Structure formats: structure tokens, C-alpha cells
Amino acid sequence: MRKETLRLIFLLLISTHLHSVLSWKKEEFRNCDQTPFCKRARSRAPGSSTLTATDVSISDGDLTAKLTHKDDPHSKPLILTLSVHQDGILRLIIDEDHSLSPPKKRFQVPDVVVSQFPATKLHLSRLTPDPLSSSVYLSDSHSAVLRHDPFELFIRHDPSGHRVLSLNSHALFDFELLREKSEDDDWEERFRSHTDRRPYGPQSISFDVSFYSADFVYGIPERASSLALKPTRGPNVDHSEPYRLFNLDVFEYLHDSPFGLYGSIPFMLSHGSTRGSSGFFWLNAAEMQIDVLAPGWDADSSIALPSHRIDTFWMAEAGVVDAFFFIGPSPKDVLRQYTAVTGTPSMPQLFSIAYHQCRWNYRDEEDVDHVDSMFDELDIPYDVLWLDIEHTDGKKYFTWDRTLFPHPEDMQSKLADKGRHMVTIVDPHIKRDDNFHLHKEASQKGYYVKDSSGNDFDGWCWPGSSSYPDTLNPEIRSWWVDKFSYSNYVGSTPSLYIWNDMNEPSVFNGPEVTMPRDALHYGGVEHRELHNAYGYYFHMATANGLLKRGEGKDRPFVLSRALFAGSQRYGAIWTGDNTADWDHLRVSIPMVLTLGLTGMSFSGADVGGFFGNPEPELLVRWYQLGAYYPFFRAHAHHDTKRREPWLFGERNTELIKEAIHVRYALLPYFYTLFREANSTGVPVVRPLWMEFPSDEATFSNDEAFMVGSSLLVQGIYTERAKHASVYLPGEQSWYDLRTGAVYKGGVTHKLEVTEESIPVFQRAGTIIARKDRFRRSSTQMANDPYTLVIALNSSQSAEGELYIDDGSSFNFLQGAYIHRRFIFSNGKLTSINLAPASGSNERYPSDAFIERIILLGHAPGSKNALIEPSNQKVDIEHGPLWVLRARAPAVMTIRKPSVRVAEDWTITVT
Known part of the structure; x- marks a missing residue:
């Protein structure tokens, strides 16, 4: 009886704590002054x-040196290693001298740098004969210079002598x-009711990094703030908190804040109008705080440096210096260099880039069936239906509540019959229940994270x-891999995929709602370090x-909330627990853009907002914008009203359906961009300046964005908006995606907006x-024909x-794909093969054909088109820009050219 009473009291205390953390409360999380290493x-x-x-x-092809304190010659030295890699990448490692037997080996993050990267190392053979500095060549045009006294590392553009990046x-x-x-050392740190033992004492690292010829710096997600990083220290700075990288479970996060969220990628890139872009990446998984320093922050310093630069200050609680410098010079070059280190984004399955329907939670199989049938009844396509934690047996993952979901295989099969899929949630917290086989096995094998005393860590979560x-x-990890087999995950089928939530990790009764820093991992690594x-x-x-599970045949789909550098290799992420308000709609764009700039191309925000109940106008605008996120999912908290697309009146249903239809129409374009990201690291959605790197008007614009190099999207972020100011960069024209109307580039246009769409x-x-043919799902569109939309420039050309x-x-890795380039020039459209020379037609045969070709901006008067090599002539007529859209404007159209996508051909307009 006494034990039960104590348990009830404990549950009451936990529920009170839970209530306090289920929304952003500043006092629950540490600021810099409460974080000793940051304050120091x-x-x-x-x-x-x-x-x-x-x-x-x-030494062994690398530059090595000792770093010692000039004013204390007896201090223990640090060991510096510089390695040069192909494509102008410099790696710097600074660690303690292992020959001096430090108390433990400092943690160096494994399994992030891709296995093929070390092979790109260039062996150094000589140093410049300069007693004051040593330099090595990075490329034909750049050198890395190590200044000896005082220690400094910088990269120099040799032809001009200008600096690009520097450290210290x-x-x-x-x-x-x-x-x-x-005995005299008191290393413990206390925050609220928690004590961190810190058995190895302070072990932080900090240094400055400067970006030269930079107008702005970007990156270091995850944070809900502007795309261009604002200064955090210096004259006239509004707030003094650095940007924090510390994965946290934050409910209802603020829409403009430097505080840490669910993921951390310590990668920053700069951009300027004069010398392009450069980048810096610190491979370190400990808490990090980063200052962007305003001009004049060092006014009292005696060190003279060029004024046209951005200085930053990086601070980490633990780890080593394992830093990478990327010389660009274009933004896309920097992304290619960064993903050469951490990996390019994985190639997703086609279904996963279509529309996903989710909420916490769909109640039971009947609810699932009703939602699914309503999409069909209203002709709204979707590809994935999601189940949150309530589908399990008492929050035990890999199980089903057999009262609510008695036939999970049949439920999944019904969806699969329509080409649809299901996603279920699997979180890292395992219920400590001796009757739960997963817990029993993990406990017996010693597979849990340990607390500071060496016992299995016991925290509180769902x-x-x-x-x-x-x-x-x-x-x-290998043990966990096997849990997804069909025999272990009973009730799963090949059409079931996975959602990892709460993996920051979230611990409701832990310090800052996460795991204590002195918890212990494999090899004696402290949690603070990883x-x-x-x-x-x-x-x-x-x-x-x-x-x-799929025997290596099918690409996995896993959505994760927590992220780190390299996460792009394993699936998608989303921006977490946002709120149904206009500010969160607005901030979703810089958040998604920043993630793309740091490798995480497959990302999106919860459409409609996770918390709260969006008004119909906000929900419609969110769908219209979300249709252009790389990851397009609607999601909602269990306390919100149901908000499936048909619950807001007939007109709003039509508007939401049209937004979803646009996404499905553009799936071939999106899929092509995902392949580009997979090949080059260039993100699917991009800041305007990535495509227009010399246009200074784009550098701080994060309300509009590019989808690939062809589409510009401008969100509507205010209620009852009648007009929108849209800057269209460049010297070329732009065509309204909906109407075909032409607008001049290099100009800000004040445009009327209607409820029907956002400006694209x-x-x-x-x-x-x-x-342009809409089915129930993307899978059912596989054999549908294509439409080509050709937007001609002033030279009457396009590609x-x-x-x-x-x-x-994964057959595409063996060349089983079609990759075509279309070029329109001198009145002729040509299809050129970009696939392997061995012929994609043999490796991936396809009967897919083009059913329409739309010409925007073509000079009037053409009446026919000659198709070769078939020598067929077809008429050019006026047809709708969008077949299923009411009142669609007529444009020049070549109907039924009957050319196969996989073949070479030309179409000449006469």
C-alpha cells in the first residue's frame, strides 16, 4: 500500500512537471550565463x-605541429594536424597530446565523415621556407597558411592575396x-534541481572564425529565426544570447529565437557579392554556442584586420577540434564540398515526396478507413497515412493496441492496394516493463545508456x-536493426515505414528535458560529448x-526529429512542434532553407501548425506554401480539432485540393531535383541568392525561395492579404505559374493576390x-504521360x-534510370540522353511518353510542329495552361506529339 501511494505521488509530480514543459518556458532551459563554459x-x-x-x-602526408603557450613553456602542448583534400577542402584537427597520457581519450565523433572522404587526401611533400609561417597548397588558386607566433590559420586566394577564411x-x-x-576541486555544475558531476572537470574549446568578403553568414540549424544570421554581440545588438546548438525537445517554440531546438549542424557558410561563398564545419557533438559578432565588437583590440569580413566565435563544452574549411567559391561549390565530407542526401522513394496525412492520433482502424475513403470520395490524392504513439500497446514500440488495431496487416494492405503507405512511430525510450520483451532483452544484454553510477539510465517519457x-x-545498432524484421515487428508489412520522434533524446524529468550530461555511453563516452x-x-x-528488412532492395523512409551533420544520408526531418499562427508559417521558410544549406534537403514543417487550431485562411495558405516544401505533411496535436481537408467548407476544400494537385503535377520536377541533391548536395529548395549569387537584393530575402533553378515561390504570411510585394531577381522575365502572365526580372512587383493561390x-x-493526370496516389501515376512547360527567354530559348x-x-545506382535534357533553341526542341552511355533504355525500359508541350512566350504565328525522326507533323493550337483548372488561360500547345521520354527526338516549330 505504501509503495502504491509513493507511486501515485511520483506520478502526480511528473504530471505537474510535464505540464510545465509542454510549452516553451524560458526558465526550463539554460542561457549562456547559466552555462559555465559559454560564460567563461x-x-x-x-x-x-x-x-x-x-x-x-x-608527417605521413600531413602538416603537424605542436601548440604551446608562449607565457608558460611548461604547459602541456596540443597536437595540430592539417590535411588537404581534393576540391579545395582543408581539415584541421587539434587534440591533446596522447603521449602525455591524459585522463581519458577525448571523444571524436565517428561515422559522420563518409568512408570515401579520407581517400581524397592529397599528400603534402613540402612546406614554404618561411620561419614565421608555413603554407601548403589547397588548389591552383588557394593556399592554407599556418602562422607560427601567434598561432593563426588562414586560407588565402593566391592571385589576389585576399583572405577567404581564418581561425584564431x-x-x-x-x-x-x-x-x-x-580534493580541492569542485567541478559539479547545478541547474535547477539537477547536478552534473563533471568527473573530468572543464573541457571546453573556443575559438574565432572569420569569413572575408562576406555580406552575410547562414547555417547552424536548427533554430527558428531569419535565414541570414543576426549579430549576437557587439554595438547596437538587440539581444545578447549566442546561437545555441543543443538538441532539445521544445514544445511550442518561439518563432524568432537563437535558442536550440531539435537538431544541431555546426556548419556555417558565408556569401558576398564580391568573392562568393565559403564554409566552415566543426565536427563536434557536444553542446555548442556560436556568436555572430557585429562590426566594432573588437573596438578595443590592437589586432588590425580588414573591415569587410564577418567574425564569429565558436564555443563547445567538450570534444576536439575537428574542423573543415571549404573555399567555394560559389554557394553550390560549398555545398558540394560539405557533402563530400558528410554525404549527399539519400535518394527518397517517390511516394515519400508526395502528400502525407498525419495527426496525433488516428483513433482506430475504422478512423483510418474513414479518412482514407474521404480522400477518394473528394478526389484528393495522398500517399501516406501516419499513426502516432496511441496505436501501440501502452506506448510499447513495435506493438499494436489490438483492441483499436486488431488487423494491422489488413489495414496496411487496403492502403497498399491503392498505392498508399503507412508510417508508424518508433521512439528511443523503451518502456521499463519486465513483461515487455524488448526491455527484457535490452536490460539483460546491457544495451541501455548508463547513468553516472553505471546503472541503466532510467528517465521519464511517454x-x-x-x-x-x-x-x-x-x-x-545492429541489434536495433533486427527489430524491424517482419518476425520481430509483428503486424508490419512492406508498405510500412517509420517515424523517429523524441530522439534528442527527450527525457521529461531530465535537465532541460533531456539526458544528464554525465550519463555514460559505449567506451566510457559521456553524454555531454555526443x-x-x-x-x-x-x-x-x-x-x-x-x-x-527489405533485403537491401528498397530505399528506406524514416522521418527523424533530431538531426546532426550526416543525417541527410538516412532520411527526412521536420521542424518539430510548431504552432498554428502566421508567424510560424513565415518562419518555416528560413528554417527549411537553412536545413537545405546544411545538407538536410528533405525537410518540411507541419502544415497547419502542430499546436492550436488554424483559421481556414491560415490553413489554406499553409497548404499552398507547404506544397513546395521538400517534405509535405499535415500534422496536428491530439488536443486540436480535426482538420482533414474536407472539414472547413466546400470552398476551402477545393482550395486545399488544388494546392495538393499542384504538388502532384510537379512531382516529376521535384523528383528530378531530389536526384540532383543526391548527386551534388545542392538542395531542392534554395535561397534566391544561390541561383542569383551577385544580386544583393536577394541576400536577406527569406520570404521567397527557389524550387530548383526554375520556380520562385513567394509565401503569403498575413491575414486577409490583398497584395504581395514580390522581388523577381535577374535580367530575364518570369511567368506566373498559374496564368502564364509575364513579369520583368530585377524588379519588385506589387501584385494582387487572391485566395486561389500564392505567387509562384x-x-x-x-x-x-x-x-497532369491525377490519381489516388503517386504510385498510380507511374505510367502516366508527361507535359513539358517551356518558358522561353528573350532569345527564344530554354532548357x-x-x-x-x-x-x-537502388537499381538507379547501376544505371537503371532515364535522364534527359531538353533544349529549345532556334525554334527546335531537342531531347538529349544524360544517362550512362551503355543506354538507359536497356537498363530501365519505359514506354512513358509526352502528351503535351506548352510554349510560354513564343512569338505568335507558328501553326505546325515537325517531329523527327518520325517525320510527323502536328498542329499547334491554343490550349489550357492547366487542364483541370477552371478558367485556365489558353497558351500555345503541341498536343499529342507522341514522343517517348526515353528516346532522342527533335520537334521543330514552323
């Missing part, structure tokens, strides 16, 4: 570092060495008392589980492919690409 680092003045580089030499130019470098604890698999350990990568390893293991434009000089494969397997 920020207190240091420029010029305070006295490090010098000595014993510089070439302000002499702010500090590296706290691990120590053995003495199931109550929970423990967390230590996915840093490869053996435990915190930001915990969700990454969990995401990795889940994706590999689906890969093994196709860039003159481009060709995009569409599919574009189309990529096609089977949409699901």
Missing part, C-alpha cells in the same frame, strides 16, 4: 591566447585540458519509466533496419516536366532536365 569563453578578450606553433613538419585571427583560442580531480538504447555502440549526435545514431540504426513563377529560359527511375529500388 565570452569573458575572454581578443588577444588573450598566447599559443604558438612549434615543431612544424610533414583574434587570438581567442582556448582549449581546457582534461585533469585528474584533486510510457513512464523508460530506458534508452546506446546506439553509439555498433553492436547495439548529445547532439544521439538522435543521429538512432536514425541511422532505424534506416538500416528498414534496409535490412517559372523562370524564363527553363523547361519543367509535369504530370531543363527530367530524371526517372522505378521510384523505389
